[in-house]
Amino acid sequence: MISSFEPRLVLPVGPRDHIRGSHDAPVTLVEYGDYECPFCAQAHFVTVELLREMGGEMRFVFRNFPLTTMHPHAEVAAEAAEAAGAQHKFWEMHDTLYENQQALEPEDLAQYAVGIGLDLALFTNALAIHAYHERIREDFMSGVRSGVNGTPAFFINGVRHDGSWDLETLKSAVLAAAMPRRGKRVS
DSSP states (O other), rough: OOOOOBBBBBSSOTTSSEEEEOOTSSEEEEEOTTTHHHHHHHHHHHHHHHHHHHHHGEEEEEEEEEOOTTTTOOOOHHHHHHHOOOTTTHHHHHHHHHHTTTTHHHHHHHHHHHHTOOOOHHHHHHHHHTTTTTHHHHHHHHHTTTOOOOSSSEEETTTTEOOOOOOHHHHHHHHHHHHHHHOOOOO
């Protein structure tokens, strides 16, 4: 007997997650990403465009998967995004980090925090005490248990997407996932 393994999301999307798009969308795209990974920066622009094109048919969830052995600023960047999230500005910081990926030093992060209107004292304190370390570790470990072995890693409705993540390929995969759920073709 041959067994097969289809990598699946082990931590379901829920209230702990940062969600962009319609909460009742028929398709959920989850990305495990690293703010210092150049491929994740490319994928960021793909997911932004995909959300724009899909409208209410898709929601997007980002989870932290900092590859600290290769990307020394990835962990603190993830902490910055989570600290911004505590002030209801996760997506603003998320976008800023990817748009400024070559500048992730603490002084850069503080500048971004001011730029998006965060309480700087709360933000810098959260980074100083590593307030979101456990949350980032939870994201990371859920990725490992789900079969993530690099970044970016995508899951569509809980199943790992092993294909390319260029706009057309990812859009086709999302549309295919939407069809059974919606009972009709989504354009």
